[in-house]
Amino acid sequence: MKEARGLADEFKEKPMQAMTSFYAAYIDFQLGKFENALRGFNEALRLWTELEDPNQRFALSWKGILLLEMGKVGEAQEIAVELRDLIQKGMNKKAMRYYHWLEGMIDLKKANYPKAIDSFGKAISLLSNQAVIFEDHANYYNPLAAAYYKAGNLEKAKAEYEKLTSLTTGRTA
Secondary structure: OHHHHHHHHHOOOHHHHHHHHHHHHHHHHHOOOHHHHHHHHHHHHHHHHHOOOOOHHHHHHHHHHHHHHOOOHHHHHHHHHHHHHHHHHOOOHHHHHHHHHHHHHHHHHOOOHHHHHHHHHHHHHOOOOOOOOOOOOHHHHHHHHHHHHHOOOHHHHHHHHHHHHHOOHHHOO
């Protein structure tokens, strides 16, 4: 990752700088290095904002998830509003799935399971067909199943978990 970022910096390739910042932040997030992840998501967001690149929504949505993991629910809610507003200004209305996903994750964290289930359902309704390797369908079905489980609806939880096993490219995230 450092090598890729070094080349992006050397050639002043902002889209690649943003992408390498994002993926490095995602890796730091997975490793529990939350402060590094936050810096990386912020850097990716800054660069994509300068470029007016719609990938800003990825940085915002994962920054919101990171803030939830850090126990900063209020800040995650602020990010959700920012994400919603950004998507509403854009052309791809199906991208609203990122907002609904983040809202669902916030409600799951707050133990508001009916609202989380509703948000995840809206997000899933906006998913595209599985077509490329980097799709993230599992990130939508897994928390929906968890919300059903925590709400005590074991049959629906089981059905959603079973959908995970039928995913092909959508299990990569």
